Amino acid sequence: MCVLEQDQAANGRTAAMAGPWSAGTRFTADGGATVGGVPLTDIATRFGTPAYVIDETDLRARCRAYRAALPDAEVVYAAKAFLCRAMASWVREEGLGLDVASGGELAVAASVGFPAERIVFHGNAKTPRELAAAVEAGVGRIVVDTLAEINHLAAIVPFGRRQKVLIRVIPDIDAGAHRAIRTGGEDQKFGMSIASGAAAEAVARTLGQSSLELAGLHCHLGSQIVTPEPFERAARVMVEQLAQIRDTHGVTLPELDLGGGHGIPYLDGERGLDLESYARRVDDAVRAQAAWLGLPVPRLIIEPGRAVSGPAGLTLYRVITVKRGLSRIFVAVDGGMSDNPRPCLYGARYTARMIGRRSGAATRAATVVGHHCEAGDTLAEDVELPADIRPGDLIAVAATGAYHHSMASTYNMTGRPPVVAVASGRARLVVRREEPADLMLRDVGL
Ligand SMILES: Cc1ncc(COP(=O)(O)O)c(C=O)c1O
CATH class of the missing domain: 3.20.20.10 (Alanine racemase)
Structure with missing residues (x-):
């Protein structure tokens, strides 16, 4: 049975005081996470990654x-x-x-x-x-x-x-x-x-x-x-x-x-x-x-x-590769500065968690980086992630409901992620993923 690690809704704190995760976010001892009753793994499977998830x-x-x-x-x-x-x-x-x-x-x-x-x-x-x-x-x-x-x-x-x-x-x-x-x-x-x-x-x-x-x-x-x-x-x-x-x-x-x-x-x-x-x-x-x-x-x-809108949102990414530098571990995901330019713009820092599987490994400080052609394409510095994190794992980054979707770009001709709204155990697409065909619609060519 899943053990509730975090229940921000029940403890009476005002919305502005709660932590970085939305009130409807639950983390379970088996490594799972749900928002508004919907497992984030289901959202990743159904809508793909990266995806913005909004707790309506x-x-x-x-x-x-x-x-x-x-x-x-x-x-x-x-x-x-x-x-x-x-x-x-x-x-x-x-x-x-x-x-x-x-x-x-x-x-x-x-x-x-x-x-x-x-x-x-x-x-x-x-x-x-x-x-x-x-x-x-x-x-x-x-x-x-x-x-x-x-x-x-x-x-x-x-x-x-x-x-x-x-x-x-x-x-x-x-x-x-x-x-x-x-x-x-x-x-x-x-x-x-x-x-x-x-x-x-x-x-x-x-x-x-x-x-x-x-x-x-x-x-x-x-x-x-x-x-x-x-x-x-x-x-x-x-x-x-x-x-x-x-x-x-x-x-x-x-x-x-x-x-x-x-x-x-x-x-x-x-x-x-x-x-x-x-x-x-x-x-x-x-x-x-x-x-x-x-x-x-x-x-x-x-x-x-x-x-x-900020704490109501999170972003789901899939790990593509894990690289060990001389002194740092880089966990590279399938998004990056195109869906979150704030670390590059303001040195913004984030909370991130691996979700979707239970890991017995100890955690290590890692740098979550994007897949764009910029050395500064960092999403989160110094986040504690299981040492055995590997390609295919899912990462959720907290508090991405404000100045993420609205500031997203299409750098490297990357389509912007979809927005998935979750409420009462139901997830629905409110903004669909931007596909290469969308990007080429406005590129009229020669
Ligand atoms: C005029 C004005 N009002 C409101 C806001 C919203 O600010 P915040 O999202 O930090 O509450 C901004 C942000 O730039 C603004 O320029």
């Missing part, structure tokens, strides 16, 4: 946890973390909004009838076509990122309509796990500086446009932030900005969007941002600062991406 039940639970923790806030899922039609439908059904950052993401949302008024449209360099599509779709809010965008946007809003906008400002708060994903400080490409006066200028210009309705301010500090403190600071800075707008222009803006960036655990023993404590401390900070400045409490909007 866990993902929906994370959406609900956000809504429960912040009942007065608008929770807007950041589609860039992971988007496909099924995901857009789950987010819609769970009552969240959707943050899109391109015409493509908007098109996916539209294809499943996602309510346009619940869409927030982002981008530091939205093309005229994207802005036109957003206006035409009737998205709830467009987040203005540059001064130039204001006049352009104002000019394309049809006569008689008003487009709600938020202005993205730089709160000058440095937070986030890696330089490349910090966006709250000065001198980066997103948002407008408070210090330089650009943010104030954007407010004045937007208020001067009759076709635009300035609903509030936006900021996004960065990604993979695991303590509430930077968000609290941002809340104070942003409420202060709302007060300055009231003092300068006599208008009280009703909305405050604090972006996303909520960190998750990638390794065993790591902790993500604690949702309950984030909710309480940010809510308190907004209320206290608003009271101090004599402002009504603005309606909070938050945009979590990774914390909704």
Whole structure:
């Protein structure tokens, strides 16, 4: 009989605090693993490898946890973390909004009838076509990122309509796990500086446009932030900005969007941002600062991406070869940087486990590498794998539900893996594997 080694669902931890595996993941003493009641070996056999597996039940639970923790806030899922039609439908059904950052993401949302008024449209360099599509779709809010965008946007809003906008400002708060994903400080490409006066200028210009309705301010500090403190600071800075707008222009803006960036655990023993404590401390900070400045409490909007979809996903790989270097063991699998570029981009680290058979061998630290033509094509460093791991074995890598499928490439003409959703003992394909024929469809040749 299988012995349960891990049961994350039953122990009462909030979704954001749980470990790197989804709540529906079970590891058994015989070397097996199931997600949502479905053996991962069955998924590998049926859908092939590599494959992204999404625990739909866990993902929906994370959406609900956000809504429960912040009942007065608008929770807007950041589609860039992971988007496909099924995901857009789950987010819609769970009552969240959707943050899109391109015409493509908007098109996916539209294809499943996602309510346009619940869409927030982002981008530091939205093309005229994207802005036109957003206006035409009737998205709830467009987040203005540059001064130039204001006049352009104002000019394309049809006569008689008003487009709600938020202005993205730089709160000058440095937070986030890696330089490349910090966006709250000065001198980066997103948002407008408070210090330089650009943010104030954007407010004045937007208020001067009759076709635009300035609903509030936006900021996004960065990604993979695991303590509430930077968000609290941002809340104070942003409420202060709302007060300055009231003092300068006599208008009280009703909305405050604090972006996303909520960190998750990638390794065993790591902790993500604690949702309950984030909710309480940010809510308190907004209320206290608003009271101090004599402002009504603005309606909070938050945009979590990774914390909704990240831990709900895992990737299944098949071992192709095992190589012993002078000082390291390389376990090479049938995927790599094309389905997960994060280790190359940010030095991201992962938890991986061999699954599908019981091994009596001791574990050894190994480097899981991909099959691409790049020496840096590493998926996970220093993972403890059985010393007898061999070609044909399966490896599951945890917490791959965010910024994996959405960041995947077709390097080496490798088709992108399928996405398999699992719930209540059933696995279903929601995105099929990309085949060479798909890749050649767009290659029109001579
Ligand atoms: C404006 C904005 N909102 C939300 C997010 C989501 O961030 P995360 O997935 O870290 O929560 C991002 C990520 O880049 C972003 O740029």
